[in-house]
Amino acid sequence: xxxxxxxxxxxxxxxxxxxxxxxxxxxxxxxxxxxxxxxxxxxxxxxxxxxxxxxxxxxxxxxxxxxxxxxxxxxxxxxxxxxxxxxxxxxxxxxxxxxxxxxxxxxxxxxxxxxxxxxxxxxxxxxxxxxxxxxxxxxxxxxxxxxxxxxxxxxxxxxxxxxxxxxxxxxxxxxxxxxxxxxxxxxxxxxxxxxxxxxxxxxxxxxxxxxxxxxxxxxxxxxxxxxxxxxxxxxxxxxxxxxxxxxxxxxxxxxxxxxxxxxxxxxxxxxxxxxxxxxxxxxxxxxxxxxxxxxxxxxxxxxxxxxxxxxxxxxxxxxxxxxxxxxxxxxxxxxxxxxxxxxxxxxxxxxxxxxxxxxxxxxxxxxxxxxxxxxxxxxxxxxxxxxxxxxxxxxxxxxxxxxxxxxxxxxxxxxxxxxxxxxxxxxxxxxxxxxxxxxxxxxxxxxxxxxxxxxxxxxxxxxxxxxxxxx
RNA sequence: GAUCCCAUCGUCUAGCCUGGUCUAGGACGGCACCCUCUCAAGGUGCAGACACGGGUUCAAAUCCCGUUGGGAUCACCA
Numbered sequence: 001x002x003x004x005x006x007x008x009x010x011x012x013x014x015x016x017x018x019x020x021x022x023x024x025x026x027x028x029x030x031x032x033x034x035x036x037x038x039x040x041x042x043x044x045x046x047x048x049x050x051x052x053x054x055x056x057x058x059x060x061x062x063x064x065x066x067x068x069x070x071x072x073x074x075x076x077x078x079x080x081x082x083x084x085x086x087x088x089x090x091x092x093x094x095x096x097x098x099x100x101x102x103x104x105x106x107x108x109x110x111x112x113x114x115x116x117x118x119x120x121x122x123x124x125x126x127x128x129x130x131x132x133x134x135x136x137x138x139x140x141x142x143x144x145x146x147x148x149x150x151x152x153x154x155x156x157x158x159x160x161x162x163x164x165x166x167x168x169x170x171x172x173x174x175x176x177x178x179x180x181x182x183x184x185x186x187x188x189x190x191x192x193x194x195x196x197x198x199x200x201x202x203x204x205x206x207x208x209x210x211x212x213x214x215x216x217x218x219x220x221x222x223x224x225x226x227x228x229x230x231x232x233x234x235x236x237x238x239x240x241x242x243x244x245x246x247x248x249x250x251x252x253x254x255x256x257x258x259x260x261x262x263x264x265x266x267x268x269x270x271x272x273x274x275x276x277x278x279x280x281x282x283x284x285x286x287x288x289x290x291x292x293x294x295x296x297x298x299x300x301x302x303x304x305x306x307x308x309x310x311x312x313x314x315x316x317x318x319x320x321x322x323x324x325x326x327x328x329x330x331x332x333x334x335x336x337x338x339x340x341x342x343x344x345x346x347x348x349x350x351x352x353x354x355x356x357x358x359x360x361x362x363x364x365x366x367x368x369x370x371x372x373x374x375x376x377x378x379x380x381x382x383x384x385x386x387x388x389x390x391x392x393x394x395x396x397x398x399x400x401x402x403x404x405x406x407x408x409x410x411x412x413x414x415x416x417x418x419x420x421x422x423x424x425x426x427x428x429x430x431x432x433x434x435x436x437x438x439x440x441x442x443x444x445x446x447x448x449x450x451x452x453x454x455x456x457x458x459x460x461x462x463x464x465x466x467x468x469x470x471x
Numbered sequence: 472g473a474u475c476c477c478a479u480c481g482u483c484u485a486g487c488c489u490g491g492u493c494u495a496g497g498a499c500g501g502c503a504c505c506c507u508c509u510c511a512a513g514g515u516g517c518a519g520a521c522a523c524g525g526g527u528u529c530a531a532a533u534c535c536c537g538u539u540g541g542g543a544u545c546a547c548c549a
Binding site: 009010011013043044045046048049050099101102103106107110114118119120121137139157160161162163166168171173174175176178180181182185200201202203204205206208226228229231233235236237263266267268270272273274275289290292293294295296297298299301302303304305306308312352353354355414424425426427428429430432433434439440441442443444445446 | 508
């Protein structure tokens with residue numbers, strides 16, 4: 001069996017979208033699973049729409065998700081001469097011909113055909129003109145065999161049969177001298193010895209057009225695996241209308257790359273009932289047999305859940321590392337981070353049960369990062385009432401007098417107090433929480449105090465007392 | 472319109488190839504309860520699907536045909 005070689009071949013006309021990442025991921029997984037080679041090829045033959053920035057963005061996105069490539073990036077614009085030579089080879093062999101129909105003529109003929117309800121394929125009128133040296137702008141067309149069938153043995157969808165009569169004589173060289181997509185892909189896949197073409201199933205209809213080209217060029221026909229599409233909630237192809245579709249947007253929204261990859265791999269592939277996979281497990285288990293043949297709807301809710309799983313199961317130190325840039329972007333510098341006893345890392349265990357994204361972390365971390373806290377007025381009005389002031393005051397005094405500031409000690413102090421005063425836990429805990437954090441929702445109050453440190457704890461409880469007395 | 476693909480809970484899916492073990496399993500989301508200083512997390516439970524119609528067979532989610540529905544593609548874009 002010859003060596004496995006696969007490629008991801010995006011065109012750099014925008015950002016790297018979710019569907020692209022999933023295609024890249026499946027290629028990458030297959031390569032890693034089989035000890036093969038993963039190639040990054042940039043399909044930038046559309047010079048009007050391709051940009052260098054977009055190439056960079058694609059590579060950044062792949063690096064972020066951890067999809068490393070073994071060869072490339074290979075740019076098709078560096079290989080234009082090669083495509084031209086291969087196209088002319090075909091012409092010399094009589095397998096291609098010059099077509100002088102103008103794009104406008106073609107367009108009107110298509111419309112007429114459509115109006116008559118006929119299929120809109122090129123009528124082949126230049127096929128037998130035998131133009132050897134065109135004196136006007138001409139495109140080179142490939143003479144597609146019109147007899148028999150072209151059969152695609154798809155690793156995911158099985159056998160797909162096309163009658164060759166439905167196949168167009170496709171243009172392989174435009175009148176401006178540049179190769180078209182369907183031609184350059186075949187030349188590249190063939191010359192790069194690609195063993196498996198793994199791409200979105202929006203390409204299935206291209207496949208019977210490409211197979212005869214491989215054959216005409218004398219190049220080995222690769223195996224094909226057409227991945228089902230990723231759809232939006234309305235079951236149409238995922239696009240900007242459905243919200244964020246750029247991978248890097250998910251980075252900004254506070255998703256972990258491992259989580260996104262994990263979510264994406266389960267979109268169209270399964271391994272029994274398993275939901276969470278390490279990269280190693282994905283590589284180990286990946287196979288086409290368990291790739292779904294139907295399209296999948298992208299579900300942001302489940303992505304969040306997967307992300308939350310990763311947030312909770314990643315070492316606090318690692319989470320702190322990726323969280324720090326988010327804190328800084330939100331304006332919380334080193335000085336703010338240093339206010340937390342134990343630093344940002346100490347925040348993780350308390351906040352991660354309540355966070356689905358790193359952005360949630362930032363939101364939850366605010367009370368511990370600032371010196372002067374912002375008080376939620378509604379919460380203060382509801383919970384900080386005059387009646388509770390003496391209890392809070394007493395608790396503050398107890399804490400101040402106690403040299404040990406551990407969670408256990410704090411808990412003992414608090415319990416002793418409510419027992420002596422015969423109060424209900426909830427009646428005092430909630431006002432205390434509001435005094436400490438300015439909010440009605442937070443981690444447990446002892447954890448909160450530990451994250452605040454003794455000074456800020458006392459200062460906030462006393463400010464809370466004053467506030468309560470005015471209420 | 473033509474060609475091609477697809478069809479299990481709202482969503483992601485297991486099961487389908489190799490019919491019986493499926494009164495169809497898991498996960499997200501939803502609901503309820505438990506836990507509880509709030510919110511979460513966690514635990515327990517509930518609701519929720521084989522698109523429809525024909526065959527084949529002792530037996531069909533599984534095989535075949537049709538219908539319906541969805542999607543993709545039909546450029547001198549990629």
